[in-house]
Amino acid sequence: MAHLPREPEAFCEHVLRIIRKQVNDREVELLGPMDLCIGGRHLDLSNLYRMVSCDPDLGVQIVEDFLGRLLEGDSIAQAPLPLSLARTRIMPRIQPESIFDHLDREQVAYLPFVNDTVIVYVIDMPRLTVSITIEQIMKWNISLNDLDDYARENLARYSPDLKIQIVDSEDGGRAAFFAAQDGYDAARLLMGSLHGRLAPELKGDFYVAAPARDMFVAMSYGPNGFVDRVCKKVKRDFKRLPYPITTDLFVVTRDGVAGTKSAA
Numbered sequence: 731m732a733h734l735p736r737e738p739e740a741f742c743e744h745v746l747r748i749i750r751k752q753v754n755d756r757e758v759e760l761l762g763p764m765d766l767c768i769g770g771r772h773l774d775l776s777n778l779y780r781m782v783s784c785d786p787d788l789g790v791q792i793v794e795d796f797l798g799r800l801l802e803g804d805s806i807a808q809a810p811l812p813l814s815l816a817r818t819r820i821m822p823r824i825q826p827e828s829i830f831d832h833l834d835r836e837q838v839a840y841l842p843f844v845n846d847t848v849i850v851y852v853i854d855m856p857r858l859t860v861s862i863t864i865e866q867i868m869k870w871n872i873s874l875n876d877l878d879d880y881a882r883e884n885l886a887r888y889s890p891d892l893k894i895q896i897v898d899s900e901d902g903g904r905a906a907f908f909a910a911q912d913g914y915d916a917a918r919l920l921m922g923s924l925h926g927r928l929a930p931e932l933k934g935d936f937y938v939a940a941p942a943r944d945m946f947v948a949m950s951y952g953p954n955g956f957v958d959r960v961c962k963k964v965k966r967d968f969k970r971l972p973y974p975i976t977t978d979l980f981v982v983t984r985d986g987v988a989g990t991k992s993a994a
Contacts (some may be wrong), residue, residue: 733787734789742766742775745793745797749797750792757769757770759850764776764940764992774831774832777972778793778972780972781972805830809932818884819854820852820880820883820884821851821885821888821914822850822851822854822878822882822917823849823850823914824916825847825849825991827846827847829850837865838861839851841878844989846976846978849881849920850862854928857936862877864955873913882922885893885914885918888912888914889910889912892908892910893929894907895909901953901955901956902953903952903960904931904933905949905960906949913944915945918946924985928948928982935951935978936948937957937981938980939960939964939980939985941964942972943972944968945967961977964977
């Protein structure tokens with residue numbers, strides 16, 4: 731199968747041509763590097779570019795599937811969905827503050843988090859997720875805190891038998907991995923049971939690295955060499971993987987989650 735262009739500008743032009751074939755009722759144009767506009771809605775193509783870079787042999791299929799889900803999500807978002815049907819499908823995601831470079835902060839349902847991140851909310855559908863807006867929660871007549879409660883309850887039930895992989899380093903460090911690859915690995919940082927589940931394995935309070943949406947690494951506080959090695963890998967994953975979040979570590983204690991910046 732032919733590969734998509736590796737040069738970012740050529741890649742964006744190629745995606746533009748593909749989506750213009752699928753969308754004829756809205757104006758589609760490139761406004762800048764990785765910034766595609768569809769009928770006034772901005773779409774950051776950097777995650778799509780990273781997805782293709784990770785698996786170039788399936789590049790065309792990845793782009794077509796991505797755009798198909800995007801258009802399907804637009805159709806679902808425009809249809810009225812009562813809270814009674816949506817409530818059990820509401821899920822949280824951790825995103826960097828930089829998402830607001832491409833999104834209107836006033837329209838997005840979100841709560842501030844630590845390490846320059848925010849918690850956003852989606853409706854989890856069989857093939858895609860649909861972002862929840864402020865307009866939607868106003869229609870449901872609920873608060874952001876209500877939305878957060880529903881999302882955390884659903885996250886706790888989402889995969890109760892989630893397997894933990896434990897790795898010991900020669901210098902005494904220990905790491906624990908979640909690898910469900912379901913779009914919510916990093917979001918599991920928000921689970922209320924996280925400390926109770928991992929503290930016995932990691933000998934007390936611990937760090938969590940969430941460089942991208944599908945990455946979750948919990949690690950012991952030391953030794954320093956072990957933590958430094960994991961942090962180097964975290965930085966590589968942050969630059970390489972789609973849906974990057976942060977290179978900063980989260981601090982997980984019995985009292986909750988803090989950021990390494992605030993802890994410092």
